[in-house]
Amino acid sequence: MEIGMPSLSPTMTQGNIAVWRKKEGDEVAAGDVLCEIETDKATLEMESMEDGFLGKILVGDGVKDIPVGQPICLMVDTKDELSTIGDYKPSGGGDSSPPPPKKEESAPPPPTPKKEESKPAPSKPAPASSSPQSGGDRVFATPAARKFAEEKSVSLSSIKGTGLDGSIVKADVEDYLAKGPSPSEKPVSSTDQHVAGGAPPSGMAPLGDLDYTDIPNTQIRRVIAKRLLQSKQTIPHYYLSLELRVDKLLELRSTLNATLDASKKKDTPAKKISLNDFVIKAAALALKKVPEVNSTWTDEYIRQYNNVNISVAVQTENGLMVPVVKDADKKGLGTITDDVKSLAGKARSNTLKPNEYEGGTFTVSNLGGPFGIKQFCAIINPPQAAILAVGTTEKKVIPGLVPGEYDVGTFMTVTMSCDHRVVDGAVGAQWLGAFKGYIEDPMTLML
Structure with missing residues (x-):
């Protein structure tokens, strides 16, 4: 078998x-x-x-x-x-669509004059010779690829398949949309002609005498790159930033960690609740208050989720991973701390199971605590509608309660990236307001 x-x-x-x-x-x-x-x-x-x-x-x-x-x-x-068994040969596999012919030697594409490349291509390009077609006009693709291409108004004849024997899978259509039409499918400007003559592959600038090392992309890195490119090219991002005072939160965190340290068992490390654990809990409760943000865009409808699952960005040797804290709105800070520690460890050891990185409805990315970044804008993690970028804490001198006097406060800047198809500006601002309320009055997280 x-x-x-x-x-x-x-x-x-x-x-x-x-x-x-x-x-x-x-x-x-x-x-x-x-x-x-x-x-x-x-x-x-x-x-x-x-x-x-x-x-x-x-x-x-x-x-x-x-x-x-x-x-x-x-x-x-x-x-x-x-x-x-002997010299057993596999029967083949891959997608369930019928395999295309192994060779197309009987129907080679007509030769194209070399000078044609300087002229604009026709509006509907002819199928490339590498397209997975039979002798006629038939294109071999999986049902999922055909449906997705039809939804995006993409001609399958323009796409080179990577499935079994060259058949087109859904990922090929996604790659095509992410990269855009090939040079043969769009007009070539005089500047393009000049560069095309001696430019290295992949649109890279000439390297000259530079010394370099090519590092092969892992499969995980390629998928991350494709998803991020797809997000920036297909999701209309906009950004909302807010400065939050976190003195009360840091004081509560210190008190809770001292209590956990005092109650720990002998010869066991004490549990430490991080600032990011508070952020995850506050984000989850804010999503319950403003559920419009806890949604996904489709062409037919906006799907609003009842579950609040927070994806947490974790940097690993293989790239950025986003394990998911499930039902974060229903969990206490201690449980969230345990979940994040366990999931981050699995992400770094590359042992996450599918149910531990799937199903997120909102993402938190923190470059403040680990790297001291004051403020940044994150790319939305599709199919989610928003992501929160968390910066570092810093002390600032602020006016005191009495005129002429000054106080020192600890502040943190967060930036929310929103999908404008799903989250209108006022809704995004409403969510940030709810999030700010939980962060600046952290006792409300305990209720």
């Missing part, structure tokens, strides 16, 4: 084999880990669903970009069957 590359997350279209835990010929019980698979989010263990023997490994350690469904190993029921 062939075992295909599994789909371990809704956004996964391909995966990498990190390492095989079992060897060919090993006996396997249901639940045993066969291999570790690197997805677009994390490295996950693939378990066997049945008892048997690992007959043949079809895709070895370190192989990358394996389409979902492509056979990666062969399982047999009995040990005697191991000797019958």
